[in-house]
Amino acid sequence: MGATPTREVLWNISAHWIVYPCLLLALACAGYFFMRRWRLWKIGLPENRSDQRGVRLRGMVRDALLQAKVTERRGPGLVHVAMYTAMAILLVATATVAAQADLGLPLVQGPFYLYFLSLTVDIAGAVFCVAMAACIVRRLANKGLESKPGDYAVLGALLAIGVTGFLLEGLRIAGTDDPWSAWSPVGDACAGLFAGWSAAQIGAVHAGLWYFHMALAFGLIAYWTYSKLVHVLLVPAGVYWRSLAPKGELPFIDMEDEGLLTMGAGTLEELTWKDLFDTQACIRCNRCQEACPAFAVGKPLSPKALMQDLGAALEQRGPIVYRVRKEAAKAARDAASEAAAQGAGGAGAEAVGAASPTLAPAADLLAAADLTEAERAIVDRTLVGDVIAPEALWSCTTCGACMEVCPAFLEHTPKIVKMRTYQVSMESAFPPEAQATFRNLEHNGNPWGVGWQTRTRWAEGLDVPTLAEHPDAEYLYWPGCSGAFDARNRKVSEALVALLREAGVDFAILGNEEKCCGEAARRMGNEFVYFMLASENIAALNASGVKKIIVQCPHCYQALARDYPQLGGTYEVIHHGELLARLVEEGRLPRLDGPAKAPAREDDAASGTAPAPAAAAAPGTPARVCFHDSCYLGRYQDVYDEPRAVVRAAGAQVVEMERHGANSFCCGAGGGRMWLEEGAGERVNVARTAQALATGPDMVACACPFCLTMLSDGMVSADATVPVRDIAELYRGALHE
Amino acid sequence: MNIVVCVKQVIDTEAVITLAADGSVERAGQTLVIDPYSEFAVERAVQLKEEQGGTVTLLTLGDGDCLAAVRHGLAMGADGAVLIEDDAWLERDAAQAAALLAEALETMDADLIMGGWKSGDTAAAQVMGRVAARLGLPWATMATACDVTATGLRVQCEVDDGVEVVDMPLPAVVAAQQGLAEPRYPSVRDVMGARRKPVETRPAAAFAAAAAPSAAVVASRALKPARAGGRIVEGTTAEAAAETARLLAEEAKVL
Ligand code: SF4
Numbered sequence A: 001m002g003a004t005p006t007r008e009v010l011w012n013i014s015a016h017w018i019v020y021p022c023l024l025l026a027l028a029c030a031g032y033f034f035m036r037r038w039r040l041w042k043i044g045l046p047e048n049r050s051d052q053r054g055v056r057l058r059g060m061v062r063d064a065l066l067q068a069k070v071t072e073r074r075g076p077g078l079v080h081v082a083m084y085t086a087m088a089i090l091l092v093a094t095a096t097v098a099a100q101a102d103l104g105l106p107l108v109q110g111p112f113y114l115y116f117l118s119l120t121v122d123i124a125g126a127v128f129c130v131a132m133a134a135c136i137v138r139r140l141a142n143k144g145l146e147s148k149p150g151d152y153a154v155l156g157a158l159l160a161i162g163v164t165g166f167l168l169e170g171l172r173i174a175g176t177d178d179p180w181s182a183w184s185p186v187g188d189a190c191a192g193l194f195a196g197w198s199a200a201q202i203g204a205v206h207a208g209l210w211y212f213h214m215a216l217a218f219g220l221i222a223y224w225t226y227s228k229l230v231h232v233l234l235v236p237a238g239v240y241w242r243s244l245a246p247k248g249e250l251p252f253i254d255m256e257d258e259g260l261l262t263m264g265a266g267t268l269e270e271l272t273w274k275d276l277f278d279t280q281a282c283i284r285c286n287r288c289q290e291a292c293p294a295f296a297v298g299k300p301l302s303p304k305a306l307m308q309d310l311g312a313a314l315e316q317r318g319p320i321v322y323r324v325r326k327e328a329a330k331a332a333r334d335a336a337s338e339a340a341a342q343g344a345g346g347a348g349a350e351a352v353g354a355a356s357p358t359l360a361p362a363a364d365l366l367a368a369a370d371l372t373e374a375e376r377a378i379v380d381r382t383l384v385g386d387v388i389a390p391e392a393l394w395s396c397t398t399c400g401a402c403m404e405v406c407p408a409f410l411e412h413t414p415k416i417v418k419m420r421t422y423q424v425s426m427e428s429a430f431p432p433e434a435q436a437t438f439r440n441l442e443h444n445g446n447p448w449g450v451g452w453q454t455r456t457r458w459a460e461g462l463d464v465p466t467l468a469e470h471p472d473a474e475y476l477y478w479p480g481c482s483g484a485f486d487a488r489n490r491k492v493s494e495a496l497v498a499l500l501r502e503a504g505v506d507f508a509i510l511g512n513e514e515k516c517c518g519e520a521a522r523r524m525g526n527e528f529v530y531f532m533l534a535s536e537n538i539a540a541l542n543a544s545g546v547k548k549i550i551v552q553c554p555h556c557y558q559a560l561a562r563d564y565p566q567l568g569g570t571y572e573v574i575h576h577g578e579l580l581a582r583l584v585e586e587g588r589l590p591r592l593d594g595p596a597k598a599p600a601r602e603d604d605a606a607s608g609t610a611p612a613p614a615a616a617a618a619p620g621t622p623a624r625v626c627f628h629d630s631c632y633l634g635r636y637q638d639v640y641d642e643p644r645a646v647v648r649a650a651g652a653q654v655v656e657m658e659r660h661g662a663n664s665f666c667c668g669a670g671g672g673r674m675w676l677e678e679g680a681g682e683r684v685n686v687a688r689t690a691q692a693l694a695t696g697p698d699m700v701a702c703a704c705p706f707c708l709t710m711l712s713d714g715m716v717s718a719d720a721t722v723p724v725r726d727i728a729e730l731y732r733g734a735l736h737e
Numbered sequence B: 001m002n003i004v005v006c007v008k009q010v011i012d013t014e015a016v017i018t019l020a021a022d023g024s025v026e027r028a029g030q031t032l033v034i035d036p037y038s039e040f041a042v043e044r045a046v047q048l049k050e051e052q053g054g055t056v057t058l059l060t061l062g063d064g065d066c067l068a069a070v071r072h073g074l075a076m077g078a079d080g081a082v083l084i085e086d087d088a089w090l091e092r093d094a095a096q097a098a099a100l101l102a103e104a105l106e107t108m109d110a111d112l113i114m115g116g117w118k119s120g121d122t123a124a125a126q127v128m129g130r131v132a133a134r135l136g137l138p139w140a141t142m143a144t145a146c147d148v149t150a151t152g153l154r155v156q157c158e159v160d161d162g163v164e165v166v167d168m169p170l171p172a173v174v175a176a177q178q179g180l181a182e183p184r185y186p187s188v189r190d191v192m193g194a195r196r197k198p199v200e201t202r203p204a205a206a207f208a209a210a211a212a213p214s215a216a217v218v219a220s221r222a223l224k225p226a227r228a229g230g231r232i233v234e235g236t237t238a239e240a241a242a243e244t245a246r247l248l249a250e251e252a253k254v255l
């Protein structure tokens, strides 16, 4: 060895060329398995996920390559980054060695050799081995992960590759008496194992182990896209193809289309390719399941299981649908060319026209196809019923917690809604209690079925003008069904009207013409009722030239701001929490917490910087207010700070539950669950109320009528007397006491 | 089995009604729905068809506005409908309505005629019985179960404090009570399918029964007088009871 640090690459290995055919073979296997997966999602409906390339690419770099989303969960996230980084370093090192050996590039020398190829790679290898061992232990210890044999096989193989790598390095150091071995500390230590071995022994064991190491590596590459390691490809792809639509937007269904034959997803192939891709990209990391409120209280729903069950069904059904479609397309082409060959007669020309590749629906093709009994049994399995249990489908509150945490940005809720849409619209299959709600919405435009002519009764004596009486009002105030009909929530409407008056906001209501926004109907799968309600509302709003709308229900917010544009209703919608915060900010409503206090972001109580609130607060103001984020105001609209600002403006201190903000825990009412009975398991609202009570609050505040109902009921169940208030009531109460 | 179901359209039962100057109920702007009792009958008829085979035809007396109720019944699974189109249908009394329906039924060759035992709006509970009488058929009313047997029908009827089970031959008339069947919620597929089902419109003028005048004519309508305020008797339970008994005996003179 000279003064330049280096090592002999491929020491002791005579036939290293063998790696290239092996690699090709392994890559071919990987390619084949990948192809099989690609065919699976290919059977889905089209959907454009290639727009806004720049945004998509940036997201992929941030959340996949730089692992931003993965590390939101500290523990396993950081272990993942360690594995990921170590793996990347080891790959570069391997490529460098190959480049020197076969391209003749003098890379394995000098400081690069010492600092990177020896020291860094050694450390990376060690980190890698430890991380793999840790993963195996974690899987053994945590039964909740539901590990499969394949998981252990992959981890075990990776660990074995790492360990044999170090043994090989040790053997080489021992065999070559490497002067730079101190730069490879782990390898150097391994070399100690072989002290006293003869050169022949070392050579023989080294050669054998080297081929074993390589066989393992190539085996793993071949198995790569078959196993869950395919996530290395699919997760970045999933991040790239993530939804960039406004959150909670559902696919538009044209109810006026005479040719509309079906809606929603009744079979896997009625989901989009991205939906099906998701089932393949799910890495079973469990994050969604841990975030799911339904799962937490023992309902028969796990978003992870949903993905996995859809994926497993797709692996069975997908190849059959793919084949049947392909055969039908081929038959159509053959028929067309035959007809064309028969001459230029009128009949022939017609047949060519008919053979343009619009195939019959998959259901018809499958019904007519010549399938084996086993295949027939597979295609006869119903999506909801055999693959996904109806109880699971109907347990979802569409809270979006699962989607918020998924590292691959997979989309659970839209699939659930699509399946519900099919169940309700095509099969009329839904929990029986929903029927009354649907009818009430149809007949009286509100979920309780109260006569529609009584909608404005809440405003009697409050002197609230209708738009007809005050057509120039700046804002349309939309109390929603709860604000208009529900006795408890009418108090919120009253408080809000008083505050709007005090702040000099110019507003009017629609009156009895207002109908339920249809949000719950749509998320319960009743697109038809949603469409009727929405189109009537839009007609009324557009006829009055409404531009700006104040809502007090986040579900109305979702409908008016995100659903209605699809039907030609575009408005500037603001939630009362946002508006009140703005009015306080602008000084149109007073601050009771003293003007100097900067609004703290996080938990005031925990931050320690918050001044003692009781000093500034009005006498009737509760000191500690636990604020519960509504899913449709928080996660869906990203409104977190404003309602808290209103609570602070009332002179109260905000205390946070462990699950708050983007990670909030649903009250149990979303997705139309407000109108359904609670089945198995604990009640979601009871669980959430317990979480709120654990903060030791003087009051629980929320900004959604459903949350208000659910948490108030939860208090009754918990035998607790902590009051539950909407932020408008809380603030108004503080103002006037 | 060929089943004909008489269907009425009514104002939504939850609606807040207003009265016109003559005391009749204002229909403008109201949500019109299939009468709930007709709906029980349609549901059971469709179930019987699903069990036994055959057809279900709806028969409605009304104007063009009533087609919504008819379409609803078709979406529930009826195969076709006949509308006796009559712009004066709201003024007709139960006897006339029954006469028109019976006349239409004479040509419809029904094995089983069903309908609501009363309607959600007028609640006269007259029509189905009169139809049976006019056609000379056996009838069962307030039916809460209706099954086909080897010899005809077995119908369970609600009577005061109990049920009565009757067997009857076909053809027959069965009037539905709540509980006969839980009406289904038609899917969009069904609603769309209903648009293609045949609805035959027959002008009332073509019926002999249309010429007969109403047996009863409404002279006037007025709301019930508001309840006069009650009296609250104060005191302990024993005292109050004694005082109440005294008042009932001496002032109200009912004891
Ligand atoms: S949306 Fe919420 S309730 Fe539904 S699966 Fe996801 S986490 Fe669970």
Ligand code: SF4
Pocket: A281, A282, A283, A284, A285, A286, A287, A288, A289, A303, A304, A307, A402, A405, A406, A407, A408, A409, A410
């Ligand atoms: S969070 Fe995403 S990747 Fe993880 S289990 Fe759920 S769906 Fe699969």
